[in-house]
Amino acid sequence: MTYDVAALGELLIDFTESGTSPQGNSLMEACPGGAPCNVLAMLAGLGHTTAFIGKVGRDAFGEQLEHALEEVGISTKGLVRDDLVHTTLAIVASLPGGDRDFSFYRNPGADMMLSQQEVDADIVSSTRVFCYGTLSLTSEPVASAARYAIEVAEQNASVMAFDPNLRPPLWDTMEHARKEVLWGMGHAHVLKISDNEIQWLSGREDYDEGIAWLRERYDVPLILLTLGGEGSRAYQGDLRVEAPGFHLAETIETTGAGDCFFGSAIHFILEHGWRAYTQDELRALLSWSNAAAALVTTRKGALRAMPSAAEVEGLLARE
Numbered sequence: 001m002t003y004d005v006a007a008l009g010e011l012l013i014d015f016t017e018s019g020t021s022p023q024g025n026s027l028m029e030a031c032p033g034g035a036p037c038n039v040l041a042m043l044a045g046l047g048h049t050t051a052f053i054g055k056v057g058r059d060a061f062g063e064q065l066e067h068a069l070e071e072v073g074i075s076t077k078g079l080v081r082d083d084l085v086h087t088t089l090a091i092v093a094s095l096p097g098g099d100r101d102f103s104f105y106r107n108p109g110a111d112m113m114l115s116q117q118e119v120d121a122d123i124v125s126s127t128r129v130f131c132y133g134t135l136s137l138t139s140e141p142v143a144s145a146a147r148y149a150i151e152v153a154e155q156n157a158s159v160m161a162f163d164p165n166l167r168p169p170l171w172d173t174m175e176h177a178r179k180e181v182l183w184g185m186g187h188a189h190v191l192k193i194s195d196n197e198i199q200w201l202s203g204r205e206d207y208d209e210g211i212a213w214l215r216e217r218y219d220v221p222l223i224l225l226t227l228g229g230e231g232s233r234a235y236q237g238d239l240r241v242e243a244p245g246f247h248l249a250e251t252i253e254t255t256g257a258g259d260c261f262f263g264s265a266i267h268f269i270l271e272h273g274w275r276a277y278t279q280d281e282l283r284a285l286l287s288w289s290n291a292a293a294a295l296v297t298t299r300k301g302a303l304r305a306m307p308s309a310a311e312v313e314g315l316l317a318r319e
Contacts, residue, residue: 003075004048004270005161006123007131008149009036010111011054011069011079012088013061014255016300030061031255031301032068033090034111035133035165038256042263042292042306044073048270051123053078053149055114055142057087062110068303078120082110092255102167108139115141116148124152129266132187133165137180138172150187159274162188163262166197185218190269192224192262211235221276224265224286226258231290234282241279243286246294246315256302257293263306264289291315 014033021027040050052074056062058081065087069076088109093101106112114136124130130153136146153160164181171177181201185191195207202210211223215235223235231245268285277285292312299305 001126002049003051003123003127005040005043005129005131005266006051006053006078006127006153007036007040008053008114008119008124008136008146009131009133010034010088010109010135011037011052011056011065012090012106012109012111013065014090014092014301016092016253016255018300028091029300030064032065032303033256033301034303035135035163035259036131037069037074038259038302038306039131039163039263039266040074041072041303042260043267043270045306046263046267046309048267049075051075051078051127053114053119053123055080055082055110055118057081057085057110058083059086061087061089072303072306075123078123080114080118082113085110085113088112092253102169104167104169106170111135112139112142114145116145119145119149119152121149121152124149124158125156127153127156127158128270129161130158131161131163131262131266132184133163134177134180134184135165135167135170137184138170138176154187159189159269160187161190161192161262161266163192163258164197164201165258166200182218185214185220188218188220189274190222190224190265191220192226192258192265194226194258195228198225207233208240224262224289226261226293228254232261232286234286236282237276239279239282241282241286243283243290245290246319248294248298250298251294252298252300254297256296256305259302260296260306261289261293264292264312287316288312
């Protein structure tokens with residue numbers, strides 16, 4: 001089978017705040033998540049064939065996650081179960097201003113235990129786009145599995161889509177994180193990077209200066225910079241294009257917004273072909289992706305909360 005998009009990485013349970021009990025205790029909702037699968041969920045909802053490669057525990061949360069993938073239309077052919085290590089968990093706390101604080105139960109977590117031998121090379125060698133991040137580069141054996149999959153995808157001439165998705169608590173040192181993020185840059189055709197990530201990586205406060213620093217060192221053909229609620233920018237060749245964000249009164253949290261944006265951008269690439277785009281095309285890519293990301297902030301639980309094409313078009317028509 002040929003897939004439009006395959007991804008390797010973390011699949012986990014995000015526990016998000018969901019009110020209080022009658023006794024005054026915080027209630028937490030167990031939401032299926034993990035950046036790679038959030039991206040795939042958006043793409044599957046838009047009609048693309050998708051597959052995930054990763055590992056969960058042989059426990060109740062692992063079963064919940066497998067069922068969630070099947071429910072949204074992501075192939076679980078590459079999903080492996082671990083008999084000894086439990087499914088990775090994350091506690092997501094909302095901070096003032098819309099940002100989030102993550103606390104991970106991953107020392108180890110099942111996603112870290114995927115080995116090179118467990119990677120389904122048939123999936124990787126038959127995908128148009130391959131998505132990867134850095135959470136699979138934090139430690140072995142999954143780092144070797146990720147590097148192997150990236151090598152296979154490159155041999156297949158897949159479009160390589162990279163989101164660093166920096167989570168400082170998961171790294172032994174930030175020097176190690178920086179090394180792996182830069183390694184990922186060296187293999188990317190499409191990069192999705194956030195405002196705070198480019199500032200951290202480049203040491204530049206100005207976003208354009210940070211992107212220029214990056215482009216001097218790595219030949220990434222298309223760079224997408226997300227700016228939270230302020231919108232996003234695209235850099236390709238000599239073009240720099242910006243599109244404003246959408247501010248919705250119904251926004252409740254930002255979990256999955258960046259993943260929804262990235263999935264929407266990959267959807268545009270699949271629909272239009274991988275090539276150099278015009279200024280108008282890049283603006284359309286950004287606007288559509290910004291609208292989709294805004295919609296997902298109005299819902300709980302990213303993987304099951306991705307908007308439909310009709311919802312995105314409806315929001316764009318309102319503006």
